[in-house]
Amino acid sequence: MAVSSTPTRSDNPPAARAPRRPRGEGQWALGHREPLNANERIKKDDDPLNVRARIENIYAHRGFASIDPQDLRGRFRWWGLYTQRKAGIDGGRTAVLEPHELEDEFFMLRVRVDGGQLSLAQLRVIADISREFARDTADITDRQNIQFHWIRVEDMPEIWRRLEEVGLQTTEACGDCPRIVLGSPVAGVARDELLDPTPAIDEIVRRYVGDKRFSNLPRKFKTSISWLVDTPYEANDIAFLGVEHPEHGPGFDLWVGGGLSTNPMLAKRLGAWVPLAEVPDVWAGVVGIFRDYGYRRLRNRARLKFLVADWGVEKFREVLEKEYLGRTLLDGPAPELPAKPVDHIGVYAQRDGRNYVGAAPVVGRVSGPQLARLADVVEAHGSGRVRLTPYQKLLVLDVAPERTDSLVAELRRIGLEARPSAWRRGTMACTGIEFCKLAIVETKARGEELVARLEERLRDFDADISIHLNGCPNACARTQVADIGLKGQLVVGPDGRQVEGFQVHLGGGLGMAQGQTAGFGRKLRGLKTTAEALPEYVERLARRYLAGRTEGETFANWVIRVDEEELR
Numbered sequence: 001m002a003v004s005s006t007p008t009r010s011d012n013p014p015a016a017r018a019p020r021r022p023r024g025e026g027q028w029a030l031g032h033r034e035p036l037n038a039n040e041r042i043k044k045d046d047d048p049l050n051v052r053a054r055i056e057n058i059y060a061h062r063g064f065a066s067i068d069p070q071d072l073r074g075r076f077r078w079w080g081l082y083t084q085r086k087a088g089i090d091g092g093r094t095a096v097l098e099p100h101e102l103e104d105e106f107f108m109l110r111v112r113v114d115g116g117q118l119s120l121a122q123l124r125v126i127a128d129i130s131r132e133f134a135r136d137t138a139d140i141t142d143r144q145n146i147q148f149h150w151i152r153v154e155d156m157p158e159i160w161r162r163l164e165e166v167g168l169q170t171t172e173a174c175g176d177c178p179r180i181v182l183g184s185p186v187a188g189v190a191r192d193e194l195l196d197p198t199p200a201i202d203e204i205v206r207r208y209v210g211d212k213r214f215s216n217l218p219r220k221f222k223t224s225i226s227w228l229v230d231t232p233y234e235a236n237d238i239a240f241l242g243v244e245h246p247e248h249g250p251g252f253d254l255w256v257g258g259g260l261s262t263n264p265m266l267a268k269r270l271g272a273w274v275p276l277a278e279v280p281d282v283w284a285g286v287v288g289i290f291r292d293y294g295y296r297r298l299r300n301r302a303r304l305k306f307l308v309a310d311w312g313v314e315k316f317r318e319v320l321e322k323e324y325l326g327r328t329l330l331d332g333p334a335p336e337l338p339a340k341p342v343d344h345i346g347v348y349a350q351r352d353g354r355n356y357v358g359a360a361p362v363v364g365r366v367s368g369p370q371l372a373r374l375a376d377v378v379e380a381h382g383s384g385r386v387r388l389t390p391y392q393k394l395l396v397l398d399v400a401p402e403r404t405d406s407l408v409a410e411l412r413r414i415g416l417e418a419r420p421s422a423w424r425r426g427t428m429a430c431t432g433i434e435f436c437k438l439a440i441v442e443t444k445a446r447g448e449e450l451v452a453r454l455e456e457r458l459r460d461f462d463a464d465i466s467i468h469l470n471g472c473p474n475a476c477a478r479t480q481v482a483d484i485g486l487k488g489q490l491v492v493g494p495d496g497r498q499v500e501g502f503q504v505h506l507g508g509g510l511g512m513a514q515g516q517t518a519g520f521g522r523k524l525r526g527l528k529t530t531a532e533a534l535p536e537y538v539e540r541l542a543r544r545y546l547a548g549r550t551e552g553e554t555f556a557n558w559v560i561r562v563d564e565e566e567l568r
Contacts, residue, residue, distance in 0.1 A: 026296030036297040043216045048075035056157045064105040080110040080170030084435040091440035102437045107151040110173035115183030115201045116144040116388040122166045123375045123386050130368025140364040143180050144388045149435050171210045176217045184226040185387035185395050189350040193227045195250040200279035201225050214287050218294035218302040230342045231390050234258050234266045234510045237304045238286050243335040251275045253335050257308030260475040265305040266518050270317045273332025285324035341512040345425055355399045359416040363429040363447035364392025377410045392428050422461045423454040432471040439471030441488035441500040453535035465555050480520040481508040483555045491528045500531040507559030
């Protein structure tokens, strides 16, 4: 009998497939503890905080070539150390070369200045380290850090000794851990401050920085604690902002889930009022949620903002209260915003009758010799305290009124301007291609050039416009929340070749004053400029704004209102 090759239908239906189990996101609290990427494996193999002993006992003696690659490109960050970019490598090769091809045998080193508070002794030590070990570099970052370059691993034991002798540290200045705590540069002296949060900042640093319970987070964790609305609170993983409860008095409003980079999100209010004494515990609870529930499978989804976006504020608050605090937080009112944004640049009265003076370097770039002269000037005018701001500026506290004009004049002589142009006051820049391995374009020198050009051509400009230059898409300079945000990239120049340039974001901002709506800059299709043409573009845009604005209209509101052609 011939056998038919025609398939026949079975009377038995195919077995039903079991439903596919959702893929885990690497959340420890849900049982997904296996390392899911190279970064997680490095942290599991050895707590990154342990690397300091190897630096001091091995690498500082045997030199750069002796450093284990997992320490070099991973664990070193927990002590504020990144390898810096090798000179001469253009931006077009940033994403092409391997890390060992990009990196030099020198380090960038971040020093934590939590709350931005520096004593005169600390300032002098920073100046000395800059001059002796960092080729005079010492940038003020927009996280209130001091950032050195050209650091050798051989010098780290001595650098740590000097810093820690005056109460400074580099512990967890980088890495997947709690970074520096931002604070108001006028905490404790501001006339409008009802509650000084410095004790809470100090307690968080004392209890938790360097604590191995929090040394392995999914990614970085950024904090802001301030009574005044003078830090970029909406761009942080957690923020405590001053508010007065109608029944319980001064305390702090709790925000979570902010962060910029390539997928920007603004922090969200939990609607909870937190008294000063409870701030460290609530902070630890939020960090605990991030550690246990944060996404670890994919690095690009490992920030707290993604968890908050998926959960929503109601679930986040419920988990915080039930699983981490064991109590219900009090509901509280939203904070009141000031009439206009506060940056503290200029001369202002303190609550004790003395003055503080805020001064601007250009795009945060200072040097060891300059900081040494600053220390001398500060001491000669009877002050012992300097503060750094989250906008790459600095303040001198406790100045007698009769000595204020003299201080302003002396600051100007050393390149720090207390009565700056709108352009110097409003321009920030990240590290850029000079030192950063991720950067595509130069930023610091471009920023200095831009400020100089605009001061020359538009010296009497009477409006505040913030300009933030970033060397890559990662938004370290907060490009999306600037009036003019400039994201570095390669663009086509007039001759058809690729050159350094910027994608332009317009009209972004945070909720820093009454009437301001927080949001990200308008990104017009094809709106780019070469780095060479940047000063001309910004000048043209500023002149159009001056000519076309209505009474009291801000730049951000003007950008929303006008036709696209006005912005090109």
